[in-house]
Amino acid sequence: MKRLRARFSGRGLVVALPYLWLLLFFVAPFVIVLKISFSEVDLAIPPYKPLFSWYAEHALAIRLNFNNYAFLFTDKLYADAFLNSVKVALVSTILCLLIGYPMAYGMARARPRTRNVLLLLVVLPFWTSQLLRVYAWIGLLKANGVVNNVLIRLGVIHNPLALLYTPFAMYVGIVYSYLPFVILPLYANIEKMDWQLIEAAEDLGCRPWQAFYKITLPLSRNGILAGSMLVFIPAVCEFVIPTLLGGPNSLMIGRILWDEFFSNRAWPVASAVAILMLLLLVPFMMWYQSIQARETAGPSG
Amino acid sequence: MTSVAAEMAKAAPWNDPHARPYVELVRVSKFFGDFKAVDDVSLKIYRGEIFCLLGASGCGKTTLLRMLGGFESPSSGRIYIDGEDMSGVPPYERPVNMMFQSYALFPHMTVEQNVAFGLKQDRVPKAAIRERVAAMLDLVKLGEYAKRKPSQLSGGQRQRVALARSLVKRPKLLLLDEPLGALDKKLREHTQFELIGLQHQLGVTFLVVTHDQEEAMTLASRIAVMDHGEIAQAGTPTEIYEFPSSRFVADFVGSVNIFEGKLVEDEPEYVRIASEEFGGTIYVSHGISAAPEATVWAAVRPEKILMSTTPPQGADNVARGAVQDIAYLGDLSIYLVKLATGKVVRITRPNTTRHAEAIGWDQEVYLSWDPSSPVVVTR
Numbered sequence: 001m002k003r004l005r006a007r008f009s010g011r012g013l014v015v016a017l018p019y020l021w022l023l024l025f026f027v028a029p030f031v032i033v034l035k036i037s038f039s040e041v042d043l044a045i046p047p048y049k050p051l052f053s054w055y056a057e058h059a060l061a062i063r064l065n066f067n068n069y070a071f072l073f074t075d076k077l078y079a080d081a082f083l084n085s086v087k088v089a090l091v092s093t094i095l096c097l098l099i100g101y102p103m104a105y106g107m108a109r110a111r112p113r114t115r116n117v118l119l120l121l122v123v124l125p126f127w128t129s130q131l132l133r134v135y136a137w138i139g140l141l142k143a144n145g146v147v148n149n150v151l152i153r154l155g156v157i158h159n160p161l162a163l164l165y166t167p168f169a170m171y172v173g174i175v176y177s178y179l180p181f182v183i184l185p186l187y188a189n190i191e192k193m194d195w196q197l198i199e200a201a202e203d204l205g206c207r208p209w210q211a212f213y214k215i216t217l218p219l220s221r222n223g224i225l226a227g228s229m230l231v232f233i234p235a236v237c238e239f240v241i242p243t244l245l246g247g248p249n250s251l252m253i254g255r256i257l258w259d260e261f262f263s264n265r266a267w268p269v270a271s272a273v274a275i276l277m278l279l280l281l282v283p284f285m286m287w288y289q290s291i292q293a294r295e296t297a298g299p300s301g
Numbered sequence: 302m303t304s305v306a307a308e309m310a311k312a313a314p315w316n317d318p319h320a321r322p323y324v325e326l327v328r329v330s331k332f333f334g335d336f337k338a339v340d341d342v343s344l345k346i347y348r349g350e351i352f353c354l355l356g357a358s359g360c361g362k363t364t365l366l367r368m369l370g371g372f373e374s375p376s377s378g379r380i381y382i383d384g385e386d387m388s389g390v391p392p393y394e395r396p397v398n399m400m401f402q403s404y405a406l407f408p409h410m411t412v413e414q415n416v417a418f419g420l421k422q423d424r425v426p427k428a429a430i431r432e433r434v435a436a437m438l439d440l441v442k443l444g445e446y447a448k449r450k451p452s453q454l455s456g457g458q459r460q461r462v463a464l465a466r467s468l469v470k471r472p473k474l475l476l477l478d479e480p481l482g483a484l485d486k487k488l489r490e491h492t493q494f495e496l497i498g499l500q501h502q503l504g505v506t507f508l509v510v511t512h513d514q515e516e517a518m519t520l521a522s523r524i525a526v527m528d529h530g531e532i533a534q535a536g537t538p539t540e541i542y543e544f545p546s547s548r549f550v551a552d553f554v555g556s557v558n559i560f561e562g563k564l565v566e567d568e569p570e571y572v573r574i575a576s577e578e579f580g581g582t583i584y585v586s587h588g589i590s591a592a593p594e595a596t597v598w599a600a601v602r603p604e605k606i607l608m609s610t611t612p613p614q615g616a617d618n619v620a621r622g623a624v625q626d627i628a629y630l631g632d633l634s635i636y637l638v639k640l641a642t643g644k645v646v647r648i649t650r651p652n653t654t655r656h657a658e659a660i661g662w663d664q665e666v667y668l669s670w671d672p673s674s675p676v677v678v679t680r
């Protein structure tokens with residue numbers, strides 16, 4: 001009886017831990033940001049007016065300020081930035097899938113020893129900081145960078161191409177950075193698949209590509225979804241890569257947030273942007289969750 | 302014997318040198334690294350046969366089937382189906398369907414969709430697909446499970462889906478890898494007869510892998526017994542059972558008593574074997590081809606041994622022993638009799654009466670058999 005209780009409370013503790021973590025590092029900051037988003041700018045430290053103030057003697061005054069949100073809807077810049085972020089994230093996700101799927105598939109079909117080497121190669125970039133790797137792309141793409149020099153040396157072009165500070169460079173940076181996040185879940189998913197299913201499909205008359213389309217692809221749906229989410233959500237908020245590679249015209253919501261926060265010191269507006277960004281992502285996450293839930297609740301599919 | 306075997310035996314194509322085999326394997330071998338999984342196999346299978354591959358686990362049955370299906374290419378040798386060389390022909394272009402030992406059902410499709418898969422692939426009209434799938438599901442008694450996913454089925458039900466999926470396309474050649482292993486005895490017998498019926502109806506040629514020799518006997522027009530990648534013997538069930546070519550085959554198919562001995566008289570009409578194990582001489586009423594004084598083995602089936610409490614006539618093929626064990630199986634009883642030499646002999650006797658047997662434990666008995674009963678093998 002005693003042991004049972006001890007085990008029970010132990011389990012409770014283990015379950016409570018992640019919740020505690022979420023409370024401390026997600027809910028609390030979120031509440032703070034939410035609070036700031038409803039306050040007014042002030043020339044102070046921190047640069048906003050308190051939300052709650054003691055009015056007269058004992059009356060608590062709450063001044064909710066919706067102007068920050070209203071402001072986001074009046075200035076077209078923000079809507080454009082939102083839309084552009086979604087577009088960039090979507091295109092990046094699709095590119096990552098198109099490049100990552102064949103890579104994951106190849107890895108899963110490779111011989112076990114080759115497979116481990118390939119896996120190591122995919123994870124290897126994580127050993128250096130992402131910032132450094134993005135800087136490396138500047139070195140590759142700039143006017144007298146490696147890519148241009150090689151192309152000129154080969155005689156393909158005569159004048160250096162403007163690669164850096166273009167949407168192209170930004171996509172290169174994002175796809176490059178997030179590719180492992182697509183490859184790893186896809187690999188884990190495809191690797192588990194029973195190859196005899198492909199044989200069975202071919203036996204029943206499928207050509208290899210038909211077998212891929214009818215068997216492999218549907219069975220790797222979970223990997224595709226997981227990989228997409230892992231790229232799409234951070235890519236929407238991405239700001240380092242658009243700033244460093246994308247040039248002045250890459251209007252990303254993450255970048256706007258940064259500018260509002262650090263350049264304009266407009267914390268309330270920045271917070272409002274952050275809250276809206278979160279709201280934007282909630283439907284995607286809910287959709288993903290519902291699919292995952294259906295998958296685990298029903299028979300394994 | 303089954304109707305298929307009986308019917309085919311009438312005009313047995315394998316005895317006809319001019320008959321054209323539907324499937325022909327010519328000296329086929331398969332290596333996995335250094336390991337020889339299939340060793341120099343040559344086989345001819347004729348149209349309309351139910352040909353059984355019988356062998357212990359790991360002897361290369363699945364590998365042989367996979368080569369016919371096109372999933373594995375032979376390391377050497379050639380495979381012909383309907384006279385066509387199959388080397389380099391991919392699975393989807395072979396007139397063959399395979400039922401996989403592990404079933405390989407598509408987990409994201411329902412039972413119905415699994416069975417319909419091959420027909421859809423062939424662009425069979427929708428109505429025909431529905432009809433044929435329903436008929437096939439009825440055949441394997443899975444009609445009410447049509448909408449389930451494979452993960453919601455029992456092992457035996459999955460096996461039946463796999464069977465249905467391979468049968469529904471009515472290919473010219475069907476490769477079945479242990480098609481009935483997971484079914485209970487009743488259902489297995491039922492399905493065996495359904496398979497035979499289907500064979501009649503559609504004229505499909507079957508190549509069935511099994512390690513259940515009873516099943517092989519029931520189904521097969523011919524059986525090939527495999528041992529470590531080689532074909533030990535191929536022949537009709539009767540040939541395999543009554544005229545095994547080696548100790549391995551005799552022992553693998555059914556149970557048998559084997560007596561080692563020396564060839565002492567070797568005449569065209571009979572041979573006499575002096576066997577220490579038997580404790581006397583064994584007289585066999587047919588000639589064999591072996592060197593004089595060679596070590597040979599006389600194999601006698603348990604049901605062909607007569608057991609009596611009084612000494613039988615003649616001196617050959619008679620031994621004395623004591624009953625060591627009796628197993629009552631209902632329809633028949635198995636007796637283990639220990640000879641004076643220490644050798645334990647297995648005897649089966651049908652229980653023709655309902656009363657307790659006259660022969661009991663520890664009783665002294667005489668064993669004997671007809672001189673035509675033993676098979677003499679030289680390896």
Ligand SMILES: Nc1ncnc2c1ncn2[C@@H]1O[C@H](COP(=O)(O)OP(=O)(O)OP(=O)(O)O)[C@@H](O)[C@H]1O
Binds near residue numbers: 333336360363402512
């Ligand atoms: N892909 C492979 N690589 C290496 N060895 C293999 C491979 N496939 C089969 N083998 C080996 O070849 C031998 C024959 O295998 P196979 O699957 O044909 O046996 P089987 O007769 O079907 O046995 P079972 O009755 O258990 O199904 C086995 O020893 C197996 O380990």
Ligand SMILES: [Mg+2]
Binds near residue numbers: 362363364402478
């Ligand atoms: Mg096998």
